């Protein structure tokens with residue numbers, strides 16, 4: 001009935017005084033950050049490009065797919081707080097952070113559309129994230145675009161350039177030997193353990209960026225012997241430690257390991273997968289299971305794997 005009551009005079013005066021005070025402080029205000037909750041800018045439309053396919057975040061289908069298949073874990077807001085999240089370890093990804101484990105791009109950078117597309121199809125082993133391999137390519141491309149709506153980073157930043165990967169050199173016992181040397185020197189064993197069983201001295205202390213306990217990968221576990229969260233091939237393995245798994249204690253070694261040396265480390269990691277049939281384990285078996293020691297050049301310079309330390313055929317090394 002009596003809407004629009006006039007503002008009492010005291011209040012008007014008070015608000016005038018207040019706004020004057022703010023004008024005085026105005027210059028300082030200009031430099032201050034924009035505090036308070038930000039509008040959900042992430043919700044504007046996004047696209048993804050997968051080969052010839054363009055994914056759309058606003059396709060009628062994608063919202064349905066996301067709500068039906070993903071939101072139970074990742075939450076309708078993409079914050080990883082779906083109704084099942086409480087029971088899961090590791091926790092579903094919080095897409096509002098735009099931090100992803102599996103990337104072809106350098107650490108700290110956004111993944112490419114293709115990285116996300118591949119992850120969705122592959123799923124993440126040792127977690128509850130299933131492979132979504134019954135979706136069409138278009139559906140997956142749309143989901144990639146949709147995931148990108150949850151964080152404003154996707155509007156401000158471009159994905160990094162994929163790291164260059166030189167062609168894989170032949171697998172030799174010298175390569176494995178140099179890889180073993182790197183695994184020791186770079187202290188991968190502190191987390192992954194001397195035999196790669198995920199039981200190094202630091203293993204029990206690790207947490208991810210959301211303070212959840214996290215275990216290093218166990219290379220020797222027989223049932224999961226050749227799959228990683230971020231792929232299955234030697235190239236995937238190369239990418240894993242050269243890009244790092246962002247959001248986890250698994251760092252990027254791109255600044256430390258030279259590209260050619262990285263392949264030697266890949267070859268060594270494969271022999272930690274003791275139950276995996278593959279060229280690396282064949283070569284090791286041919287060397288009677290003995291990895292010859294790698295000798296560092298006295299000047300500390302990286303050298304070729306040392307043919308001199310190859311054991312004479314038919315004899316073990318010591």
Ligand code: HEC
Nearest residue numbers: 069070073090091092093100101102119124127128129143
């Ligand atoms: C049953 C729970 C569950 C469902 C359903 C689910 N996810 Fe996940 N998802 C997870 C978990 C758990 C992780 C984190 C795994 C980890 O960190 O190892 C994850 C991680 C991810 C990641 C991050 C990958 C990276 O590189 O960091 C993406 C992308 C993703 N999910 C997409 C989807 C999409 C798209 C759907 C729906 C089609 C979906 N997920 C459905 C549980 C689920």
Ligand code: HEC
Nearest residue numbers: 186187188191214215216217228229230240241248249250
């Ligand atoms: C500070 C501890 C730490 C160090 C040091 C470390 N890692 Fe890891 N690594 C981890 C953790 C934790 C995971 C598991 C991440 C996950 O499950 O999300 C992991 C996972 C991995 C994986 C599996 C990734 C996947 O996609 O499943 C590989 C391969 C790997 N590390 C290789 C290495 C190599 C090679 C080195 C040394 C050059 C190394 N790590 C050093 C903690 C470490």
